[in-house]
Amino acid sequence: MAHSDSVNASVPSYLKEAQMIKQGAEARVYRGKFLGRSVIIKERFPKLYRHPEVDEKLTRRRTTQEVRSILRCRRAGINAPVVYFVDYTTHCIFLEDIIHSVTVKDHIASAQDLQTLADKIGETLAQMHDEDVIHGDLTTSNMLLVSGAEDQNMKLVLIDFGLSYISALPEDKGVDLYVLEKAFLSTHPKTETLFERLLKSYTASSKKSPAVIKKLDEVRLRGRKRSMVG
Amino acid sequence: MHLTQDLELFPEYTVIQLLFKDVKNATELRKMAVNGEIKGALINPSMVVDAFQILVAANKAVHLHKNGKMKTRSLYSEIIFNLSPTNNVSDIFHYRNTAEIFICLQCAVLTEFNVWQISEAFKRFGISDSDSAVLIVLVHNKDETLSVDDIISKVDGQQVAVDRVSDFTDVAKIKKACLFSHSTDEEQFRVSRFFAFV
Numbered sequence: 001m002a003h004s005d006s007v008n009a010s011v012p013s014y015l016k017e018a019q020m021i022k023q024g025a026e027a028r029v030y031r032g033k034f035l036g037r038s039v040i041i042k043e044r045f046p047k048l049y050r051h052p053e054v055d056e057k058l059t060r061r062r063t064t065q066e067v068r069s070i071l072r073c074r075r076a077g078i079n080a081p082v083v084y085f086v087d088y089t090t091h092c093i094f095l096e097d098i099i100h101s102v103t104v105k106d107h108i109a110s111a112q113d114l115q116t117l118a119d120k121i122g123e124t125l126a127q128m129h130d131e132d133v134i135h136g137d138l139t140t141s142n143m144l145l146v147s148g149a150e151d152q153n154m155k156l157v158l159i160d161f162g163l164s165y166i167s168a169l170p171e172d173k174g175v176d177l178y179v180l181e182k183a184f185l186s187t188h189p190k191t192e193t194l195f196e197r198l199l200k201s202y203t204a205s206s207k208k209s210p211a212v213i214k215k216l217d218e219v220r221l222r223g224r225k226r227s228m229v230g
Numbered sequence: 231m232h233l234t235q236d237l238e239l240f241p242e243y244t245v246i247q248l249l250f251k252d253v254k255n256a257t258e259l260r261k262m263a264v265n266g267e268i269k270g271a272l273i274n275p276s277m278v279v280d281a282f283q284i285l286v287a288a289n290k291a292v293h294l295h296k297n298g299k300m301k302t303r304s305l306y307s308e309i310i311f312n313l314s315p316t317n318n319v320s321d322i323f324h325y326r327n328t329a330e331i332f333i334c335l336q337c338a339v340l341t342e343f344n345v346w347q348i349s350e351a352f353k354r355f356g357i358s359d360s361d362s363a364v365l366i367v368l369v370h371n372k373d374e375t376l377s378v379d380d381i382i383s384k385v386d387g388q389q390v391a392v393d394r395v396s397d398f399t400d401v402a403k404i405k406k407a408c409l410f411s412h413s414t415d416e417e418q419f420r421v422s423r424f425f426a427f428v
Contacts, residue, residue: 010239010296034238035285084286085239089297 011090015043026062026162031097038097039084042066042162045091062162063091069133069164070095076131078124079157098157100147105140108188117145118194120154122201125180128158129173130206136163138180140187170208174215177202178223181216232378233392235285237292245288246368246378247281249395253387257359263306268381270368271306272357275398277313277407284367287312292369302348305369314351315407354407362387363398 018032018041030041044059046052063086073080082096104121108114121143128135135142137160146155167173177199184195199216203209220226233247253259262268278284291308294300300308357364364385370376382389390397 010293014239032238035235035282035289037282085289085293087293 011087011092015041015092034084034094037084038099040081040095040097042093042095043090059091060088063088063093065165066161067093069135069161069166072131072133072166073128073158073161076127078127078131079155080161081157081159098144098146098159101144101157102147103141104143104145104156105187107145108140108191114194115197116152116154118197119201120156122198122203123205124156124158125177125198126202126204126206126209129176129212130208132166132168134165134167134172134176135161136165136176136179138176139183170211170215171219173208173212174219177212177216178219181220231389231391233281237289239289240292240296242372243292244370244372245285246370246376247284247392248366248368248378248382248385249275249363249390249392250366250385250387251363251390251398253362253364253385255386256357256361256364259364259385260357260359262384268366268384269306270366270381271309273310273313273355273365273367274357274361275363275365275395276400277355277404278365278395279399279404281392281395283313284309284365288367288369306367307348307352309367309369310355311348311351313355314347365392365395 014032015030018030020028020030021040022029027042027044030043032039032041034041044063046059047055050058067083067086070080070083074082081098083093084096085094086092087094104117107117111117125135125138135158142158142160144157144159146157181195184191184198188194199213203213206212231248235245237243237245259268259272263270263272273284287309290312291300291305294308295305302308302311364387366381366385368376368378368381
């Protein structure tokens, strides 16, 4: 018992020293120093309200799905944080801390010319969906713009793959885009044309877009406060 | 000249890296690593993009070692194994769950598949008798004594600063080994890309 405690104590004791930046229902997010670099640590803590075996299986599955999605994106050339280390015993993911960046949400609020941004987002999402990666929580707060690179050399980084999974279904991709659309239009008023441009860029960049856009239109007709007459 | 880094998660361990060029006794060094005279991992620097990559591999190796979940027999062979992107066998072993290929799961059973992977890792990342550059990685437990000079004296070569490891990087060889599906320009092919596999 004592031995296993000391073996597994390394990550939790490390986390005690690290700075917690957010606590959600699913996980806690910390910022710390790892191997000389600034990192973000995502800890999926044990949920005591669940049956322990179920909790372990579920948490492990969620962690591996998240890491798998990030790695898959990175292999395809999409910008996502580098995964430095994953501890499967404590379900902690050590990710690159993207410093000197601003969320797309903040950027839209302050900047003027957003056409290239819309193009870039559409392009990036097309690439991601072509890799069959579904982000699951596409919002403007989950996209970062690295400062320094502007306009043509814009660097867009996708973060928070906590709800992501692998799927080839156009339905899932359509829903992914729908989530973005809802988040986009509710956070940034009067940006319908901007989103249109985003979708155009997506359609142009993706090889499988027609099916996805068709599904997106179908999904739009569903949802809350929509009449299913037809 | 050598690079030292404490492992934040395992405070009693320090990782020390030493880089040598114009090495004339690679065969001898390999023998010394095998019989334990040199307690370290001997790595081929042409497959290394940045010293950080070694730290990440070492960190994972120490973690698995402490949890008793290493795939290889020693900490040093584990470091070499961790450098290898294991997904390169996905073409051959299609039946295998892609999850296991992307992520090194805690599988204690050493299957035939794993043995193949480990020997591949050594072939690619370990040094061969004809190599003239060697990167030595030591994982030092603070409770034990370690003489870095002792190790340096065993190498018949010239020591250089570890941050010059990129002088030895063979990008084409690495690309081939890792089978990147998308060929991006050299600028994009940086350390961060390589870490897709660690």
